[in-house]
Amino acid sequence: MAENRRGLGRGLSALLGEAEEGTVRSEPGRPAGEGAREIPIELIRRNPDQPRRRFDEAELAELEASIRASGVLQPILLRPAKGADGEYEIVAGERRWRAAQRAGLTAIPALVRQIADGQAFEMAIVENVQRADLNAMEEARAYSALMERLQYTQEQAAAAVGKSRSHVANTLRLLQLPAAVQDHVLEGRLTAGHARAILSAADPDAVAAQVMARGLSVREAEALARPRSDAPKKASGPKKAKDADTAALEADLEDVLGMSVDITDNGGAGEVRIRYATLEQLDEICRRLTRV
Structure with a gap:
């Protein structure tokens, strides 16, 4: 393939x-x-x-x-x-x-x-998907069209466009969003990161409206979308702000993985937490960590 x-x-x-x-x-x-x-x-x-x-x-x-x-x-x-x-x-x-x-x-x-026709269709998608600025919603719809029209599996679609299967699977999940939220992503009012966070919400439309109205970050959108029973306990003291280098590293890792990343550093020792939302994302983490 x-x-x-x-x-x-x-x-x-x-x-x-x-x-x-x-x-x-x-x-x-x-x-x-x-x-x-x-x-x-x-x-x-x-x-x-x-x-x-x-x-x-x-x-x-x-x-x-x-x-x-x-x-x-x-x-x-x-x-x-x-x-x-x-x-x-x-x-x-x-x-x-x-x-x-x-x-x-x-x-x-x-x-x-x-x-x-089939080759022209695939070429058009390959050219656009390989450009970094393609909107995530357009990308998701392109994968869906490629799979439907050419009867491709996710694996075959990923191979055709030079992406990992988990990337294709995670991008296709955006199509599960309500039509109004998809339009927000398509028009650039919500980022792909916000859209992925909203996916887990019980009421994606309401969460999307709050995210846009309040200008929330992806992390804040995740907290808003998270079920109450899954909400983290309040810390006893004020949370220490992360330095710019740590925050930038988190952002870089999130861009590469397409998942939420949290780095805690205490004088050179700490932990990295990667939050996955699907088994496909877990599979991608394992694949990357075991790659030789």
């Missing part, structure tokens, strides 16, 4: 990198099976299966400025559009296409390939 994933990655990288080794030439008459060529922007359509629904305005503006200054440095990947002779559908590179339009370009360098 890992070999299949690497094979897809190499194929996508090779397609997107073909023109980087040479000069991108404007030759509208070149056949679709050859190198990069200029394609009129009005002949290009977005991919309806594109997992990304939101495009950050600041990032688009930055890319637009770069294109105005230096042009499109990396060609986008297209395939002939079905039912529209002479038109093309984006497989990878919608951000560049959008920014090129905003920059006033009438054509954009592109590689045109004959790509089957």
Whole structure:
């Protein structure tokens, strides 16, 4: 399975990198099976299966400025559009296409390939999931669509996108949230960390509303979502504030693991607590700790 994933990655990288080794030439008459060529922007359509629904305005503006200054440095990947002779559908590179339009370009360098529906769908998801800024809700929906459309298991989906099975499983859990909470995550009003904390709440909608209204941290959201019987006992004295280095280390570990991490340090000795919410997360902890 890992070999299949690497094979897809190499194929996508090779397609997107073909023109980087040479000069991108404007030759509208070149056949679709050859190198990069200029394609009129009005002949290009977005991919309806594109997992990304939101495009950050600041990032688009930055890319637009770069294109105005230096042009499109990396060609986008297209395939002939079905039912529209002479038109093309984006497989990878919608951000560049959008920014090129905003920059006033009438054509954009592109590689045109004959790509089957299933492979095009998988390529679009791989390109987006491997970008760090993909919204967690979009990522969850992309995994779900990949599994449903291509009949993939979680293991196969993870291999296709180059992620661990536990990461895919934990991201898919976000789809268990109520639709309104999912929208908050999708629109950036709640982070993925907040969403995972809210998952365990008896009333996710109410907890989400409080988190947003009060500007609560992920840790505070976890405490709010935790059942009363599971609430920790109050300490007899005031809790000692953690130093910045310890807090930063906790945040780094939480980003890597996707789980809550608590570090207690007393002069160089202490403990690290990792709070898991599912057996998949426990499995991931064990896998990481026993990795040779």
